[in-house]
Amino acid sequence: MKDVKAMALNHEKVKKNTPFERQRTITGVCFLLPTIILVAVFIIWPLFQVFNLSFFEWNGVSSTKRFVGLSNYTTLSDLPGFWEMSWGTIVYAVGVTVFTIAISFLVALFLDKQGKARINRSFMRVLWFFPCLLSMAVVGILWRIMYNYNNGVINTVLKSLGLSPVNWLETYGVTRWAIIIASVWTQVGMCVVIFLAGLQAVPIELFEAAEIDGANSRQKLLRITIPMMAPSITINMLTTTIAAFKMYELPMIVSNGLPGYNTLLLTKKIYDLGFTSHDFGRGSALSVVLILVITIISLIQLFFLRKREEV
Amino acid sequence: MISRKRMARTIAGELLFLLLTLFVLIPVYYFIIGAFKGRLDIVKFPLSINLSMIKDVGFSNFSYVFKRMKMFQALLNTGAITIFSLVIVVICGSLAGFVISRVNRKFFSAVYTTLVALMVVPFIGCLIPLVIQSTQLKTYNSLIGCILIQSAWNLPFAVFLFTGFMRALPKELEESAYIDGCTMIGTYFKIFLPLLAPVTATCCIRGGVGIWNDYLVSNSLLNSVQTPTLMVGINMFFGARKTEYGYAFAGIILASLPIVILFLFLQKYFIKGIVAGAVKG
Numbered sequence: 001m002k003d004v005k006a007m008a009l010n011h012e013k014v015k016k017n018t019p020f021e022r023q024r025t026i027t028g029v030c031f032l033l034p035t036i037i038l039v040a041v042f043i044i045w046p047l048f049q050v051f052n053l054s055f056f057e058w059n060g061v062s063s064t065k066r067f068v069g070l071s072n073y074t075t076l077s078d079l080p081g082f083w084e085m086s087w088g089t090i091v092y093a094v095g096v097t098v099f100t101i102a103i104s105f106l107v108a109l110f111l112d113k114q115g116k117a118r119i120n121r122s123f124m125r126v127l128w129f130f131p132c133l134l135s136m137a138v139v140g141i142l143w144r145i146m147y148n149y150n151n152g153v154i155n156t157v158l159k160s161l162g163l164s165p166v167n168w169l170e171t172y173g174v175t176r177w178a179i180i181i182a183s184v185w186t187q188v189g190m191c192v193v194i195f196l197a198g199l200q201a202v203p204i205e206l207f208e209a210a211e212i213d214g215a216n217s218r219q220k221l222l223r224i225t226i227p228m229m230a231p232s233i234t235i236n237m238l239t240t241t242i243a244a245f246k247m248y249e250l251p252m253i254v255s256n257g258l259p260g261y262n263t264l265l266l267t268k269k270i271y272d273l274g275f276t277s278h279d280f281g282r283g284s285a286l287s288v289v290l291i292l293v294i295t296i297i298s299l300i301q302l303f304f305l306r307k308r309e310e311v
Numbered sequence: 312m313i314s315r316k317r318m319a320r321t322i323a324g325e326l327l328f329l330l331l332t333l334f335v336l337i338p339v340y341y342f343i344i345g346a347f348k349g350r351l352d353i354v355k356f357p358l359s360i361n362l363s364m365i366k367d368v369g370f371s372n373f374s375y376v377f378k379r380m381k382m383f384q385a386l387l388n389t390g391a392i393t394i395f396s397l398v399i400v401v402i403c404g405s406l407a408g409f410v411i412s413r414v415n416r417k418f419f420s421a422v423y424t425t426l427v428a429l430m431v432v433p434f435i436g437c438l439i440p441l442v443i444q445s446t447q448l449k450t451y452n453s454l455i456g457c458i459l460i461q462s463a464w465n466l467p468f469a470v471f472l473f474t475g476f477m478r479a480l481p482k483e484l485e486e487s488a489y490i491d492g493c494t495m496i497g498t499y500f501k502i503f504l505p506l507l508a509p510v511t512a513t514c515c516i517r518g519g520v521g522i523w524n525d526y527l528v529s530n531s532l533l534n535s536v537q538t539p540t541l542m543v544g545i546n547m548f549f550g551a552r553k554t555e556y557g558y559a560f561a562g563i564i565l566a567s568l569p570i571v572i573l574f575l576f577l578q579k580y581f582i583k584g585i586v587a588g589a590v591k592g
Contacts (some may be wrong), residue, residue: 028495035403038463050436050439127336131339142559271438274438290436
């Protein structure tokens, strides 16, 4: 493997200072320029700026910013509902990830099976993917209506089954799970697609060999499918966790952080600090925290992917 | 005997699967039939539909939403943002991918590494400086500002896709073009551009769905009354206040229909986009 790489590198080692190569480099820079400008202005500069702003106290209007050092970070915990928000964000991320992975793995296993007397697979695949096509904004409205205490479909069904209705959006502790369920609904489809791609890549020979050795279907699942699917599971777990930390629209629309701070997430707090209370300094400090959290999760993801490539 | 037993197990499995499927099916079914029903029918019989319910309402929910919500303007704004951003993303992304995959310089691979690293950054983390920036650049509430931001934030993934695709193309293609006296620009247009159709489709669909469905960017960078986009407009209309369910469902269907139709025709590229996104570093 290394020899091949070395050979490729040798092949690539063309003389770099011929007029031809210089010409190519200049043209290349010109081709890259629009991308570099766009990314520098709209991603890198704001990224730098958010770090910068997090050291200042600023309301966004006044012309002077007051340098306060790290105090924006150290006073984050004084924000109303800070601890509940942090805990809530973690519960939300973990809850969404666990349920999404469990459901989508099960669904992918079912979808992968083919044969007579089974429901049309391509139809089911489209159905399970469908929620991913909808905007979070739209999904938020839909679930908000479904969770409605008096008129929502969920309570109507509960009542018709003889159960007592639940006040989904105004009960402390329940609303958090209502939000998690709605988020799982939108995330499952993506994971199903990735799991299906992973399942189709498992070599059939392994199952054939196991069958010859007399393994039953549970053994095949535990000893072949799940270990072979480990990379897909890791990827799905990390991407779902990142998506959960980034999620803003859905909880904002369904419950708007209520009741109390029960469904207040980090992202919503950033938005509120920036554009409701105009506390740009602390808003930026919280943004930095979010960026760091997501970067760390992504680094873990990268680590796992590297490991897989080496194997 | 054995086959009968196996059959029974298959059917039991399918039933279980069907039960699980109700989780996605019920909400979807609920809002699709709800769009054709009146207010009372939605509340009293949420999951049933018959001809007399449809007869009373027909498409009146849709026409109401279309008239009252400034749907047409929202559709134009969202359409313009999506199309122009995608044009910018495809042009810049393919050019960048071409250079990065074909010209062997350290600077270019450094740019590539930076772009791939930037895929991680969450948009909402940069929201505060971006809004400040948009007032400084006087692009607040202009579609152009929104288009530029959407293109910039979609570019890293596009460059990643294009670079990966072009690296896999044989080197001989390019070399023979040079021998025949083609310039680099000529090579790009005549040799590479025609080959890029599949990756362009993947890129457009992946980016297009995100931009079409976007709420956060247009909500924070556009004035939602003067320049509504679809998702922002729908939320202003149905978000906070007590809503007429039938209208909300009709709005949801109208706003999502373009993407759903696109999906039904181009499923393959949707799947490709997701799988490529998952394997990214």
